[in-house]
Amino acid sequence: MLLFLSALLSAVRLALGASCSCSATSIPVHVDALVPKDPTDMFAGLKSNTSSLRRVDATYDIYGVFCQPEGVSSDTVQILVHGITYTSQYWSPPVEEFRNYSYAAFACNEGLPSLAIDSLGVGLSTRPANASDVQFPTASQAISQLARHLKTTPILPGARAFKNVVGIGHSAGSATLNFGAVSEGRDSPFDALVLTGSLSVAAGTLPPVNQFGSPARDVEPLRWAGLDPDYITDTDRGLFYPPNTNSFSSRMLAFDNFTKDVGTIGIFAQTPVTSLGNQFTGNVVKIVGSEDQLFCVGTGRCADVPTLVASERVLWPDAKSFDVVIVNGSGHDLNLDFFALKAFDTFVGFVQQFSSGT
Ligand SMILES: *[C@@H]1O[C@H](CO)[C@@H](O)[C@H](O)[C@H]1NC(C)=O
Ligand SMILES: *[C@@H]1O[C@H](CO)[C@@H](O)[C@H](O)[C@H]1NC(C)=O
Numbered sequence: 001m002l003l004f005l006s007a008l009l010s011a012v013r014l015a016l017g018a019s020c021s022c023s024a025t026s027i028p029v030h031v032d033a034l035v036p037k038d039p040t041d042m043f044a045g046l047k048s049n050t051s052s053l054r055r056v057d058a059t060y061d062i063y064g065v066f067c068q069p070e071g072v073s074s075d076t077v078q079i080l081v082h083g084i085t086y087t088s089q090y091w092s093p094p095v096e097e098f099r100n101y102s103y104a105a106f107a108c109n110e111g112l113p114s115l116a117i118d119s120l121g122v123g124l125s126t127r128p129a130n131a132s133d134v135q136f137p138t139a140s141q142a143i144s145q146l147a148r149h150l151k152t153t154p155i156l157p158g159a160r161a162f163k164n165v166v167g168i169g170h171s172a173g174s175a176t177l178n179f180g181a182v183s184e185g186r187d188s189p190f191d192a193l194v195l196t197g198s199l200s201v202a203a204g205t206l207p208p209v210n211q212f213g214s215p216a217r218d219v220e221p222l223r224w225a226g227l228d229p230d231y232i233t234d235t236d237r238g239l240f241y242p243p244n245t246n247s248f249s250s251r252m253l254a255f256d257n258f259t260k261d262v263g264t265i266g267i268f269a270q271t272p273v274t275s276l277g278n279q280f281t282g283n284v285v286k287i288v289g290s291e292d293q294l295f296c297v298g299t300g301r302c303a304d305v306p307t308l309v310a311s312e313r314v315l316w317p318d319a320k321s322f323d324v325v326i327v328n329g330s331g332h333d334l335n336l337d338f339f340a341l342k343a344f345d346t347f348v349g350f351v352q353q354f355s356s357g358t
């Protein structure tokens with residue numbers, strides 16, 4: 001059984017711009033999911049028999065920052081889901097110098113509300129003691145439960161529930177939303193998905209997890225001593241930026257490194273769920289940067305866009321619409337380099353198109 005308790009709104013307010021107000025919130029979600037006993041199972045249990053699965057039945061608090069344009073009422077809300085070792089701050093770097101890198105503020109100025117969340121196990125959301133409780137089945141169900149909550153319950157006192165929920169992911173956040181499309185199909189609460197920094201990853205093509213990260217407790221004991229070693233963090237974020245160092249601020253890379261968070265072995269190792277077909281029926285677009293060093297640079301995947309669209313589309317046969325867009329110049333972290341505003345404009349364009357029913 002899946003149910004929500006109540007939404008708790010804190011009084012924290014972050015002023016982004018005159019026309020936009022933001023408040024921090026924490027929403028309890030009940031998750032009841034089957035996860036593989038082995039979190040390195042690349043298909044997250046979807047291809048396993050029941051003897052290799054176990055049940056996680058728990059209630060978690062999911063933290064988020066809700067931003068809405070003042071005086072504009074929207075039927076659509078965006079749930080923003082960061083990538084591995086990031087937090088909700090990916091969508092709104094919380095320092096003066098990088099205010100103009102805020103997708104939440106950009107979208108708000110275009111009349112679109114958003115809820116940027118900290119994923120399960122990350123930031124200010126519940127961090128289960130056992131990292132193997134944080135896998136795609138649990139992380140994805142927590143987000144889908146949030147989406148259902150936003151469709152039934154006003155997030156702020158006196159407001160209305162939303163009619164449409166658009167999931168916008170980045171990297172592992174996109175893969176988490178993608179897992180939900182595979183596992184829930186036509187029952188997904190999402191009306192549309194904007195999957196940034198993500199293309200399908202075939203089985204056997206993912207680098208080993210120790211090339212990506214190390215136990216967070218070893219990297220920064222001051223912050224993470226005592227954590228289950230399957231909570232990992234990375235040590236080099238340069239790959240998330242374009243190879244051309246004139247394309248981004250070195251101060252952004254330093255700030256990004258300084259504010260990194262944790263992810264889990266499961267959320268890394270289960271990325272090949274993105275190569276499974278699904279029955280999702282909403283609108284879908286994948287958006288990647290031409291200078292993405294994980295998916296484009298040196299892979300030959302992004303130069304021939306029609307071929308790329310065709311190969312990705314076969315996984316989404318029932319989608320109302322499907323497209324892949326390459327943003328020229330952007331790296332893997334489309335929000336954090338000098339091409340960010342062009343990327344934001346692309347995201348908002350699709351959200352507006354999807355919420356107008358086309
Ligand atoms: C279930 O999966 C386990 C582990 O992969 C395997 O050893 C076992 O033979 C499978 N059982 C059945 C009935 O397929
Ligand atoms: C996490 O839970 C799994 C399944 O119950 C168990 O096998 C594993 O030992 C636990 N790990 C830790 C660090 O407690």
Ligand SMILES: *[C@@H]1O[C@H](CO)[C@@H](O)[C@H](O)[C@H]1NC(C)=O
Pocket residue numbers: 219220235253254257258
């Ligand atoms: C990133 O942070 C780590 C500490 O976690 C530090 O050792 C390293 O020098 C930093 N790298 C950069 C490029 O700032």
Ligand SMILES: *[C@@H]1O[C@H](CO)[C@@H](O)[C@H](O)[C@H]1NC(C)=O
Pocket residue numbers: 328329
């Ligand atoms: C992409 O950007 C580069 C450098 O900014 C430019 O030289 C190139 O013409 C652009 N390509 C396209 C297809 O717009």
Ligand SMILES: *[C@@H]1O[C@H](CO)[C@@H](O)[C@H](O)[C@H]1NC(C)=O
Pocket residue numbers: 100101337338339340341
């Ligand atoms: C933000 O403003 C700075 C300083 O004007 C500029 O260098 C940077 O490119 C801007 N960032 C974005 C994403 O436009």
